Amino acid sequence: MRGGGAMGELMRKFDWQSTELGAPQDWPLQLKQQTGIMLNTPSPMMICWGKDLIRLYNDACIPILGPNRHPQALGVTVYETFAGGQDTVKPLFEKVMRGEAVAFQDFKFKLNRNGQEEDVYFDFSYTPITDEEMKIHGMLVICTETTAKVMAIEGMRAANTEISRSNQELETDNKQLSSNQKELRKIVYDLAESEHKIRSIIENAPFPIGVYMGRELRVAFANQAIIDVWGKGPNVIGRRYAEVLPELSNQSVYQQLDDVFTTGNPFHARNQRIDLLVNGAMRTYYFNYSFTALADQQGAIYGVMNTAADVTDAVLARREVEETSDELAALNEELAASNEELQAINEELATTNEELSESRRQLETANEELATSASRLHMAIEATNLGTWEYIPATGELYWSKELREIYGIAETASATMEQFAAHIHTEDAAWVQAQISEAMDPVTGGRYDLTYRIVRFDNNETRWIKVQGTVFFDGGQATRFIGTAFDISELKEAEEKTAKLAAIITSTDDAIISKTFESIITSWNTSAERMFGYSADEMIGESIYKLIPPDRLEEEPLILSRLRAGERVQHFETKRLTKEGKLIDVSVTVSPVKDSEGNIIGLSKIARDITERKLDETRKNDFIGMVSHELKTPLTSLSAILQVAKAKLNNTNDAFLSGAMQKANHQVKRMSTMINGFLNISRLESGKIQIDKQPFNIETLINEVVDEMKVTATTHTINVDGCAPVEVNADQDKIQSVISNLISNAIKYSPGGTLVNVGCKTYKTEVVVSVSDKGIGIKPGDAERIFDRYYRVESRDTRHISGFGIGLYLSAEIVERHGGRIWLESESGKGSTFYFSLPLAD
Numbered sequence: 001m002r003g004g005g006a007m008g009e010l011m012r013k014f015d016w017q018s019t020e021l022g023a024p025q026d027w028p029l030q031l032k033q034q035t036g037i038m039l040n041t042p043s044p045m046m047i048c049w050g051k052d053l054i055r056l057y058n059d060a061c062i063p064i065l066g067p068n069r070h071p072q073a074l075g076v077t078v079y080e081t082f083a084g085g086q087d088t089v090k091p092l093f094e095k096v097m098r099g100e101a102v103a104f105q106d107f108k109f110k111l112n113r114n115g116q117e118e119d120v121y122f123d124f125s126y127t128p129i130t131d132e133e134m135k136i137h138g139m140l141v142i143c144t145e146t147t148a149k150v151m152a153i154e155g156m157r158a159a160n161t162e163i164s165r166s167n168q169e170l171e172t173d174n175k176q177l178s179s180n181q182k183e184l185r186k187i188v189y190d191l192a193e194s195e196h197k198i199r200s201i202i203e204n205a206p207f208p209i210g211v212y213m214g215r216e217l218r219v220a221f222a223n224q225a226i227i228d229v230w231g232k233g234p235n236v237i238g239r240r241y242a243e244v245l246p247e248l249s250n251q252s253v254y255q256q257l258d259d260v261f262t263t264g265n266p267f268h269a270r271n272q273r274i275d276l277l278v279n280g281a282m283r284t285y286y287f288n289y290s291f292t293a294l295a296d297q298q299g300a301i302y303g304v305m306n307t308a309a310d311v312t313d314a315v316l317a318r319r320e321v322e323e324t325s326d327e328l329a330a331l332n333e334e335l336a337a338s339n340e341e342l343q344a345i346n347e348e349l350a351t352t353n354e355e356l357s358e359s360r361r362q363l364e365t366a367n368e369e370l371a372t373s374a375s376r377l378h379m380a381i382e383a384t385n386l387g388t389w390e391y392i393p394a395t396g397e398l399y400w401s402k403e404l405r406e407i408y409g410i411a412e413t414a415s416a417t418m419e420q421f422a423a424h425i426h427t428e429d430a431a432w433v434q435a436q437i438s439e440a441m442d443p444v445t446g447g448r449y450d451l452t453y454r455i456v457r458f459d460n461n462e463t464r465w466i467k468v469q470g471t472v473f474f475d476g477g478q479a480t481r482f483i484g485t486a487f488d489i490s491e492l493k494e495a496e497e498k499t500a501k502l503a504a505i506i507t508s509t510d511d512a513i514i515s516k517t518f519e520s521i522i523t524s525w526n527t528s529a530e531r532m533f534g535y536s537a538d539e540m541i542g543e544s545i546y547k548l549i550p551p552d553r554l555e556e557e558p559l560i561l562s563r564l565r566a567g568e569r570v571q572h573f574e575t576k577r578l579t580k581e582g583k584l585i586d587v588s589v590t591v592s593p594v595k596d597s598e599g600n601i602i603g604l605s606k607i608a609r610d611i612t613e614r615k616l617d618e619t620r621k622n623d624f625i626g627m628v629s630h631e632l633k634t635p636l637t638s639l640s641a642i643l644q645v646a647k648a649k650l651n652n653t654n655d656a657f658l659s660g661a662m663q664k665a666n667h668q669v670k671r672m673s674t675m676i677n678g679f680l681n682i683s684r685l686e687s688g689k690i691q692i693d694k695q696p697f698n699i700e701t702l703i704n705e706v707v708d709e710m711k712v713t714a715t716t717h718t719i720n721v722d723g724c725a726p727v728e729v730n731a732d733q734d735k736i737q738s739v740i741s742n743l744i745s746n747a748i749k750y751s752p753g754g755t756l757v758n759v760g761c762k763t764y765k766t767e768v769v770v771s772v773s774d775k776g777i778g779i780k781p782g783d784a785e786r787i788f789d790r791y792y793r794v795e796s797r798d799t800r801h802i803s804g805f806g807i808g809l810y811l812s813a814e815i816v817e818r819h820g821g822r823i824w825l826e827s828e829s830g831k832g833s834t835f836y837f838s839l840p841l842a843d
C-alpha cells in the first residue's frame with residue numbers, strides 16, 4: 001500500500017481487521033498486486049473483493065463517488081453505496097463473479113467537479129479477478145470518462161438537425177427561385193417584344209437614327225432613313241463611321257462626335273449644312289441633328305446615338321420664299337393692275353413664312369427631345385407629332401397613336417377601322433393609295449411603303465397632306481403585321497405650291513427682275529431681263545451689274561447701294577441702261593433689300609421696267625404742250641395789251657359796269673397767262689431748257705410786293721405778312737416770285753372765304769425759310785406724300801369744284817430745289833396747311 005495519494009493514506013490507516021478482508025499482510029497475492037496497481041493508476045479504478053464485494057478505490061474515483069459516498073464507501077460492501085441501488089446491480093455483479101466481464105458505455109450521472117455540478121459520461125468495465133486456479137475472488141472496475149465524446153456526438157446530432165432544417169428552407173427557396181425564374185422569363189419575353197416594337201418604330205421613323213459603338217464609332221444600328229441619307233448602300237453595319245462617311249472629315253462632325261464620346265455632353269446642331277457624297281456626287285443638305293452619349297449603368301460611355309432631321313427642303317423653301325418675298329413686294333409697286341392679287345399673295349406668303357418658321361421651330365424642338373435618349377423615343381414621337389399605326393390583317397385590328405388621331409382630327413376614344421381610314425383618303429388619291437397598300441402587302445413585291453397623299457380630316461373635313469412610311473412583316477408568305485408612321489406635311493406642300501406660283505409670276509412678268517449682291521454681282525436673271533437687255537441668264541449670272549450701266553452714269557450704283565444699306569428702298573428711279581447691242585434704253589428701276597428671317601440684308605432685288613416708249617410719249621407731249629403754249633402766248637399778249645389800252649380809255653367814263661367788266665377781264669387774262677406760263681415752264685423743265693438766272697435781291701421786299709398785288713384781286717381773304725427781315729438771297733427773282741404767289745393763291749383756293757392767310761419768314765444762319773399758312777381744308781398724310789408730283793391733285797368732295805392742273809406745286813418744288821433749297825408742308829385735314837420753302841442766304 002505504498003504511494004496512492006489521499007486514498008493510499010486512508011487505506012494504510014484503515015482498520016482492515018474488522019472487515020472480511022482481514023489484515024493486509026495476510027491478503028492474497030492477487031489482491032495485494034491489484035491494490036498496488038490501482039493506487040498508482042491516474043484514471044479511476046476500483047476493486048471489489050470477497051463474498052461481500054468489499055470496496056477499495058483510488059484518488060481518481062473520489063469525484064465520481066462524490067462527498068456523500070467518500071470516504072464512507074471505503075472498506076464496505078459495494079451494494080451499500082452503489083448509486084443505482086442493490087436490485088439493479090446485483091444480477092450484474094453476480095454475472096461478473098461467475099467469470100463474465102461486463103461493460104456499459106456512456107453512463108450519465110451528475111458530478112461535482114471544480115466547485116460546480118455537471119453532467120458527465122463514463123464507460124464502466126467490470127472484470128473478474130482470479131487466482132492461479134482460476135477461482136474468482138473479486139472484480140476490477142475501470143472507469144473511463146467519455147463526456148467529451150458524447151458531447152461531440154450530441155453536438156453533431158444538433159448540427160445535423162440544423163442542417164436538415166436549413167435543407168428544408170433551401171428547398172422552399174429553390175421553389176421560390178424557380179417560380180421567379182419563370183416570371184423573369186416572361187419579362188424577358190415581354191422586353192424582347194417591346195424592343196421589337198420600338199425597333200420597328202425607329203426603323204420606320206421618317207427621320208434618320210443611327211447608333212455608333214466604341215471610340216472607333218462602329219455603326220451598330222442604322223435605320224432606313226439614315227441609310228438613305230448617307231447614300232452608301234445598305235452595308236454599313238459594323239463599319240467605322242469615318243469609313244462610311246469619309247467626306248465629313250473636314251466638316252467638324254468627327255470632332256463633335258469625339259467630344260460627345262469624351263465628355264458625355266450631348267451635341268445639337270440646327271439647319272447645319274452638310275455636304276454628302278451620294279451615289280458618287282457631292283450634294284448639299286441641311287440637317288437638324290444631335291449626338292447623344294450612350295452610357296451603361298455605371299456611367300461609362302460606350303457609344304453615341306445620332307438622330308437627325310433632313311430640313312434641306314424647308315431651308316431651301318424658306319430661302320426661296322424669303323428672297324422671292326422681297327422681290328414680290330417690289331413687283332407689287334410696279335404692277336398696278338395685278339396689285340390686289342399680289343397683295344393677297346404677299347399676305348399669304350407672310351403667313352406661310354410664319355407657318356414655316358413655326359413648323360421649323362417645332363421640328364427643332366422635336367429633334368432635340370428625340371436626341372435626349374432612346375428611352376424617350378415615345379416622348380420624342382409625341383413632340384414631332386409623328387403618328388404611329390399598326391394593322392393586323394388577320395383580325396382587321398387597326399391601332400392609331402394619339403398623335404395620328406390628332407393628325408386625322410379623331411377623338412382618342414373613337415374607334416378607327418380600316419374602312420374609316422379608306423373613307424378619309426382624299427377621293428383623288430384613294431384609288432392609287434389602296435393599290436399601293438395592296439402592293440406593300442404582297443409577299444413577293446411588297447414589304448416597304450412610302451407615300452405622300454391627301455386625307456380628309458374627321459372633325460372639319462379639312463384636306464391635309466401626310467407622308468406615310470411603313471413596313472410589312474410576313475410569315476409564311478402571309479402579311480401578319482403592317483406597322484409605320486405618318487407625318488402631316490401640309491405646310492411644306494403649301495410652301496412648295498406658293499414658291500411655284502411665285503416663280504411663275506417672276507417668269508411671266510414683263511419687267512426685268514434681277515437679284516444681286518452688295519458687290520453688284522448678279523445672282524438671278526429672269527426671262528424678261530433676257531428680253532430687255534439681250535443677255536441670257538447664263539451670260540449674266542455671276543457678272544457685274546456695271547455691264548448694263550452707261551459710262552456717264554457709273555456713279556449712280558454706289559449712290560443706290562448706300563441708300564439700300566441704310567435699309568431704304570429706291571423706287572421708280574428713272575435712268576438709262578445699255579443693252580447687249582449697245583442701245584440705250586430708258587428704265588424705271590425699283591431696288592429693294594432682300595432680308596433673311598432674322599432681318600439681315602443678304603442681297604438686293606431689282607425690278608427694271610422699260611419706259612423708252614413712255615419717255616418718247618412724254619417728249620412728244622411736252623413738245624406739243626410747249627408749242628401750243630407758245631402759240632397761245634402771242635394772241636394772249638395782244639389781248640392783254642388791248643385790255644390795258646381799253647382800261648386807260650375807260651378811266652374817263654363813269655360806266656360802273658364797264659369798269660368792273662374790264663377789271664374782271666384783266667384778272668382772267670392774268671390767270672390764263674399764269675397757266676400758260678406754267679405749261680411752258682413744264683415743257684422747258686422736262687426738256688432741260690429751263691434757265692435759273694440768279695441775282696441778289698431782298699426777299700422781304702419781294703414778299704411784300706407779291707402780297708400787295710394779290711390783295712388787289714383776292715378780296716375774299718385777309719393776307720398778313722409776319723416776321724420778315726430785309727435779308728438778301730441770291731436767286732432767280734421771277735421764279736421765286738411765282739413760287740410765293742403760287743403758294744398764296746393755293747392757300748386762298750383751298751380755304752373758305754373770310755379766313756386768314758399768313759405769310760411768314762424766319763432767318764437762320766445760312767438760310768431763310770418762307771411759310772404760307774391757311775385755315776383751309778388741309779391735306780391728308782397720304783396725299784401730302786405725293787403733292788409735289790407732276791399733275792397730282794387731291795381727289796375729294798372739297799376739291800372737285802376747284803379747277804387746276806396739279807402743276808403749281810411741282811414747278812415750285814423744282815424751282816426751289818434748283819436753288820439748293822427745300823420745300824415741305826405741315827397740314828391737318830380740316831384744319832389748314834402750312835407750306836414752307838427755304839433758300840440759301842446770299843454770301
Ligand code: ADP
Nearest residue numbers: 746747750778793794804805806807808809810
Ligand atoms: P392745282 O392747285 O392747280 O391743282 P397744285 O400743284 O398747286 O395744283 O396743287 C396740287 C394739289 O394740292 C391741289 O390740287 C390741291 O388738292 C392740293 N393743295 C395745294 N395747296 C393746298 C392747300 N393750301 N390746302 C389744301 N390743299 C392744297
